[in-house]
Amino acid sequence: MYKSKGLRIVGYVLKTICLVLIFGTIGILLWRIFSSGDPASMNRVQVNDELRAAYDEHGEDLTMYWLELDETTSVVNKNYGYFSVTRALFIEEAEQVQVTFRYNNSTIKHLKEDYGLSEMPSRDEELYDVSLVVAYDLTPDDTSDNLKSEEGSVELVRYYPTSSESDKKNVYNYRKLVFDGVNMNASPNRVLAVYVDIYYNKDINYDKDSYGTLCVYDYITEEKYGRKDFEFSAEDIKALKAYTPKIKE
Numbered sequence: 001m002y003k004s005k006g007l008r009i010v011g012y013v014l015k016t017i018c019l020v021l022i023f024g025t026i027g028i029l030l031w032r033i034f035s036s037g038d039p040a041s042m043n044r045v046q047v048n049d050e051l052r053a054a055y056d057e058h059g060e061d062l063t064m065y066w067l068e069l070d071e072t073t074s075v076v077n078k079n080y081g082y083f084s085v086t087r088a089l090f091i092e093e094a095e096q097v098q099v100t101f102r103y104n105n106s107t108i109k110h111l112k113e114d115y116g117l118s119e120m121p122s123r124d125e126e127l128y129d130v131s132l133v134v135a136y137d138l139t140p141d142d143t144s145d146n147l148k149s150e151e152g153s154v155e156l157v158r159y160y161p162t163s164s165e166s167d168k169k170n171v172y173n174y175r176k177l178v179f180d181g182v183n184m185n186a187s188p189n190r191v192l193a194v195y196v197d198i199y200y201n202k203d204i205n206y207d208k209d210s211y212g213t214l215c216v217y218d219y220i221t222e223e224k225y226g227r228k229d230f231e232f233s234a235e236d237i238k239a240l241k242a243y244t245p246k247i248k249e
Contacts, residue, residue: 038086038087038100038102038169038174039167039168039169039174041165041167041174041176042086042100042165042167042174042176043233044233044235044236044239045089045098045232045233045236045239045240046098046163046165046176046178047236047239047240047243048162048163048178048180048243049245049246050094050095050096050180051091051094051096051240052240052243052245053094053245054091054093054094054096055094055240057093058093060231060232060237062091062092062093062094063090063091063092063093064089064090064091064092064229064230064231064232065089065090065227065228065229065230066087066088066089066090066216066227066228066230067088067216067217067218067221067222067225067227067228068221068225068228069215069216069217069218069221070215073198073212073213073214079110079211079212081104082103082107082110082198082211082212083101083102083103083107083128083198083212083214084101084102084103084214085099085100085101085102085196085214085216086100086102087099087100088100088194088196088216088217089230090182090184090217092184092185094180095180095181095182095183095184096178096179096180096182097132097159097178097179097182097194097216098176098177098178098179099130099132099176099177099178099179099196099216100174100175100176101128101130101174101175101176101177101196101198102172102173102174103128103172103173104171104172104173105123105171105172105173106171108120108121108123108127111127111200114211115200115202115203123168123173126166126175126201127200127201128198128199128200128201128211129198129199129200129201129204130161130164130175130177130196130197130198131158131159131160131161131196131197131199131206132158132159132160132161132179132182132194132195132196132197133156133157133158133159133194133195133196133197134156134157134159134182134191134193134194134195135154135155135156135191135192135193135194135195136154136155136156136157136186136189136190136191136192137153137154137189137190137191137192138152138153138154138155138189139152139153140188140189140190154192155189158197158206159179159180159181159182160179161177161178161179162178162179162180163177163178164176164177164178182194184217190219191217191219192218192219193215193217193218193219194215194216194217194218195213195214195215195216196213196214196216197210197212197213198210198211198212198213198214199211
């Protein structure tokens, strides 16, 4: 009798443990699903003078798109998984690119190790210099050298952000960066590729290899798979109409 009662108790305990594990796993999965995705501030289009002027001229007929590319950086087989760009939005008539840059808290740990820092940097610090590098084709009549970096075949032009906004969500850190003056329809020197370069803010040297690099556009992917069209949300349109252009001196 006692043996039978003891077995029933053990059975109840094992059953309870199994149920806790099952529902705990389901809860974690549901939390990850509902908490995934960029924060709302990073999904909104950032409005400035250039975008407002383009909107005033073209309305919602602006040419806006992004490409589906591998979102994780890898530099010479290192730094894989350090950084990502969840979306690089190209707005042609405004000659503008809006980049949503993201990195995990674990990336900061790697930064400490890679640079031999004595203390762990705070996630609230602006740790990284982020710029845009556009590869222009200098020999449009010769496509055989499009993938080469030989002098005279490709020109690399670096662009710097005109504005930046930061946010955090769970273990991720975000920056929304706006780059102006990027002509994606340069003629005759077409755009071959667009890269996001990342440097540690205390080790910026554009003559050295970057700490991380990510391709956010290349003409082969566009020709093969096409663009992903983008449309303003109701909130974007509201912000555009409410924006007051700055008075230039």
